[in-house]
Amino acid sequence: MKKDGLYDVTIIGGGPVGLFSAFYSGMREMKTKLIESGPELGGKVSMFFPEKTIRDIGGIPAITGADLVERLKEQAQTFAPTIICGQRISGLERLEDGTFLLTSTQGDIHHTRTIILTVGHGIFEPIKLDIEGAERYESGNLHYSVGELDKFKGKHVLISGGGNAAVDWANELLPIAKKVTVIHRRDEFRGHEQHVTHMSEAAVTLTPYALKALHGESDHIQKVTIEHLETGETRELEIDELIVNHGIRGDLGGINDWGLEMKDGHFVVNNAMETNIPGIFAAGDAVTYPNKLKLITGGFTEGPVAVNSAKKHLQPESPLADLYSTHHDKFVDA
Numbered sequence: 342m343k344k345d346g347l348y349d350v351t352i353i354g355g356g357p358v359g360l361f362s363a364f365y366s367g368m369r370e371m372k373t374k375l376i377e378s379g380p381e382l383g384g385k386v387s388m389f390f391p392e393k394t395i396r397d398i399g400g401i402p403a404i405t406g407a408d409l410v411e412r413l414k415e416q417a418q419t420f421a422p423t424i425i426c427g428q429r430i431s432g433l434e435r436l437e438d439g440t441f442l443l444t445s446t447q448g449d450i451h452h453t454r455t456i457i458l459t460v461g462h463g464i465f466e467p468i469k470l471d472i473e474g475a476e477r478y479e480s481g482n483l484h485y486s487v488g489e490l491d492k493f494k495g496k497h498v499l500i501s502g503g504g505n506a507a508v509d510w511a512n513e514l515l516p517i518a519k520k521v522t523v524i525h526r527r528d529e530f531r532g533h534e535q536h537v538t539h540m541s542e543a544a545v546t547l548t549p550y551a552l553k554a555l556h557g558e559s560d561h562i563q564k565v566t567i568e569h570l571e572t573g574e575t576r577e578l579e580i581d582e583l584i585v586n587h588g589i590r591g592d593l594g595g596i597n598d599w600g601l602e603m604k605d606g607h608f609v610v611n612n613a614m615e616t617n618i619p620g621i622f623a624a625g626d627a628v629t630y631p632n633k634l635k636l637i638t639g640g641f642t643e644g645p646v647a648v649n650s651a652k653k654h655l656q657p658e659s660p661l662a663d664l665y666s667t668h669h670d671k672f673v674d675a
């Protein structure tokens with residue numbers, strides 16, 4: 342068992358919101374540690390869309406997921422926080438002096454005065470196809486996330502799903518693929534109106550259809566059978582690549598037992614990003630409150646709010662400063 346010194350704040354989860362919170366925590370002069378369970382930082386962005394172009398972050402008209410993560414990592418290093426990858430935090434103990442001991446599933450111990458949870462949906466994995474034998478194509482042309490876009494060049498790509506991710510991938514692949522077909526079990530697609538309109542005009546959309554069978558050799562799907570969910574009619578489609586975007590299932594693991602108030606799998610917070618446990622704050626996809634915006638840009642506000650609340654928890658006299666980075670000593674002469 343390893344245990345290092347006492348930190349002012351420990352941020353759990355190294356996605357975009359955790360990384361930006363680590364930067365902001367440094368601005369507020371708190372001794373900061375960031376712990377990520379995976380081998381890499383960047384959360385869902387690194388995992389599910391490193392090559393997608395993100396266009397809804399203020400001041401950055403277009404940036405790939407991978408580039409955004411690189412910039413966030415660079416910014417997070419500004420105040421030299423301790424950053425640890427490969428530890429899944431699971432246990433929590435509150436000591437008599439009000440500080441916390443956090444334990445990883447491997448038995449590492451972290452001592453901290455406050456906690457900010459930026460764990461997204463926990464350890465996440467895509468919801469997989471419920472079709473017998475589908476796993477054998479996962480090493481071939483069945484994809485639950487999209488890595489390199491190049492492999493879709495000149496191909497007929499079938500996307501199954503109707504949410505943001507499916508719509509985004511259809512639009513992203515349209516200029517690259519030979520043809521993009523999207524099937525969805527409902528008639529309505531969920532996504533930015535403009536993106537849905539563009540997809541509906543440029544891709545082939547088939548609704549309400551669902552995948553019924555996959556046909557192929559070794560690990561390569563050659564065609565699929567799809568079923569019309571109202572008439573029961575079936576059709577076969579020849580395809581080169583299949584992308585399945587049926588959502589993500591998250592597992593919070595031991596954090597479920599901390600006594601945090603939850604709603605639909607999210608931590609309930611107030612407008613100061615406080616959970617029901619004093620000293621524990623949360624931000625990003627992990628939280629719920631009225632009008633929550635489940636986007637990176639929403640988390641980029643919640644992170645600093647959580648940091649300011651942690652600072653106030655430690656030093657009640659410290660004002661919740663609307664601190665301008667330009668006024669910070671670190672940047673005055675920069």
Ligand SMILES: Cc1cc2nc3c(=O)[nH]c(=O)nc-3n(C[C@H](O)[C@H](O)[C@H](O)COP(=O)(O)OP(=O)(O)OC[C@H]3O[C@@H](n4cnc5c(N)ncnc54)[C@H](O)[C@@H]3O)c2cc1C
Pocket residue numbers: 353354355356357358359376377378379382383384385386389390394395396397428429430431459460461462463464465505506509593594596624625626627635636637638640
């Ligand atoms: C396909 C797709 C496309 C998207 N496109 C956009 C877009 O264009 N624009 C936009 O704004 N948003 C987009 N989003 C949403 C965006 O990805 C999320 O809003 C954002 O990633 C939330 O960041 P986060 O840091 O709160 O959580 P996450 O990115 O989920 O990161 C949470 C991190 O916490 C870690 N973690 C979890 N549990 C533990 C634990 N117990 N111990 C240690 N670490 C833990 C996880 O491993 C993960 O790295 C998209 C999402 C998807 C799936």
